[in-house]
Ligand SMILES: Nc1ncnc2c1ncn2[C@@H]1O[C@H](COP(=O)(O)OP(=O)(O)O)[C@@H](O)[C@H]1O
C-alpha cells in the first residue's frame with residue numbers, strides 16, 4: 061500500500077499541497093483528477109519520491125519515504141517506480157530498442173524485446189524517435205517504463221500531447237498491461253473522461269483532495285468520452 065498522511069508542500073512560500081492524505085492499494089488503478097494548477101504533478105513527485113514533502117509522511121508497504129536519505133530514496137525509485145510523462149523524453153539519437161533497453165538495464169531485465177512487442181512496436185526496433193508518430197513515441201515510453209518491472213507506475217498526463225485517436229490507443233495499451241501485470245498505477249489527468257477507466261478516482265482542487273470515489277462500472281479506452 062502507498063499511503064500519504066497530511067502531506068504539505070510549498071514552493072516559494074505558497075502552499076501547493078495543503079495536507080493531502082490518501083491510500084492506494086497494491087495493484088490498484090487510481091486516477092488523480094483536477095484542473096491545471098491544482099497540485100497534481102506536485103503530488104505525484106512527492107508520492108514517487110522525486111521530491112520530499114515539507115511535512116507529513118509518505119509510506120510504501122510500511123517503509124517511510126520521509127525517513128530515507130537521498131541514496132535510499134534513489135534506490136527506492138530505481139527498485140519500485142516507473143514514470144510516464146506528457147513529454148516523451150526519449151533519447152533522440154538512440155533506437156527504440158536502445159531507449160527501452162536502458163530502462164530494462166536498470167533492473168537487469170533481459171526481456172525488453174517482449175515488452176516492445178506488447179506495445180505493438182515489434183517492427184520498429186531500429187527506428188529513431190523522430191521516425192515515429194506521437195502515439196508510437198509514447199508507447200516507447202510505456203515500454204521503457206515497464207521494462208524495469210516497476211511495482212508502481214506513475215503517469216502524468218500521458219495523453220496530454222496526443223490527439224483523440226492516438227490518446228485512446230495509448231490508454232488502451234496502458235490499461236491492458238496494467239490488468240495483465242497487476243502493477244499499481246497512479247495516473248494524473250485534467251480529463252474527467254479518463255477517470256471512468258479507473259478503479260478509484262481522487263479529485264483535487266487547490267492543493268486539497270476534495271473527493272474520492274470508486275467506479276462501480278469501469279469503461280475501456282474506446283468507450284469513454286473525450
Ligand atoms: N518547481 C516548482 N517551483 C515553483 N512553483 C511550482 C513548482 N512546481 C509547481 N509549482 C506551482 O505549484 C502549483 C501546482 O502545480 P502542479 O503541481 O504542477 O499542478 P498541476 O499538475 O495540477 O497542474 C502551480 O501554481 C505551480 O505554478
Ligand SMILES: [Mg+2]
Pocket residue numbers: 100101102216
Ligand atoms: Mg501537472
